[in-house]
Amino acid sequence: MNGSQPATDLTTVLAADHRQLDRLCTELELGQGSPENRKDLADHLIAEVVRHTVAEESFLDGGDRDLAEADRLMRQLEGAGPQEPRFERLLGGLIRAVRRHVRGEGPEAVRQVRLACSPERRSELGEQVVAARDAAATLPHPDLADRMPQADQLWPGPGFVDRARAALCPPDDGARSASG
Template sequence: MGHGGDVIEELTTDHREVEEIFEQIAVLPSGHKDRKRLMDHLTIELVRHSVAEEQYLYPMVRERLPQGGVLADKEIGDHSKVEQMLKKLEGCSADDPQLDQLIMDLKDAVTSHVEDEENNLFPQLRRACSPEELTKLGNKIRMAKKTAPTRPHPSAPATPPVNKLLAPGLGLVDRARDYVTGRGKS
C-alpha cells in the first residue's frame, strides 16, 4: 500500500496494513513458525503508528476539537492497553499456548480503536482543519514513524514534550537490536 497524502490518508493506510497482517496471522495454524515473524511485523507497525499519533495527531486533536482533551486521552488510553498486550506477546514463542488468545484480544482492541478513529475522530478532524494543515500533519507523522521505536515501551511517556524527546532515542536502540537479531526482516 502506498503512503502519502494527508494525516487521515496516512493513518488509514496504516490501519489497512495492520488489518492485512492480522489476516495473514489468522490463516496460519497455531505453532506455525511464520506467526512469530508476522507478530514482530505487526508490533513494529503498531508501535510506530502509535508513537507518531501521540507525538503529532493527539496534540492537534486537543487543540482543535471540542472535547479534544477527552478524545485524545481516550485514544492514548487505547494505545496503552495495546502496548501492554504487545509487551506480553513479545515474550511468546510461535507455539506458546496463550498466543492465540492474546492475538485475538489484541485484534479486538486494535479494531475497536481503528473504528473509533475512522468513524469519530477523523471526520471531526477533517472538519476542523484545513487541507494544508492535514497534509503538513501527514508529513510529520511519516517523519515520526521513521525514527519511532519498534518495540513496546509501556512505561514510556505518551504525551509531548517528553515523548518527542525520548522516542527517537528509544527508536535508535530498538532498530539496533532489530538489526542484530534480524527482527523485522522478511
C-alpha cells in the same frame, strides 16, 4: 489529484494505517505458517501498531481504549514464545483490539483531524508522521542480523514496544500538538 487529498495528508496517512493493520490482522487470522513465521508477522503487527499509535497520540487529544488494550497485550506478547499456549491467546486479543480500533475509534480519529486542522496543517502533520517513520529504526531482515551491530537493530523481544515507541518519539520534538 483533482480534489483528492495528498498522500501526506494526515487523514490519508491514518486511513492507510487502518487498512494496513486490518490486512495484517486478516493474515494472522488465517493461521498459516510455522509458529516462528507467525511470531515474525506478530512482531510486524506490533511495530505497525506502535507506529500508528504514536501518529495518533501525537496529534490527537484523549486516549483510545482499544489502542491502550493493544499496548497492554503487545507488552505481554513480546515476552511470549510462538510455541507457548499463551502466544495465540494474547495474539487473538491483540487482533480483536486492533480490529475494534480500526472499525471504531480509528475512523473517528480521522474525522477529528479533518475537523480540527486545515488542509495545509493536515499536510504538514502528515509529512511529519511520514518523516518520523522513515527516520525510525525498523525490524531488520533476519539475514541482516549477523551483519548489523545489535545496538543498531530494533529487535523484537522484551522491551520491543518501548524501543519502537522511543525510536518514533524523539524527546522534545515539539510536534505533539495538532494546533498550529
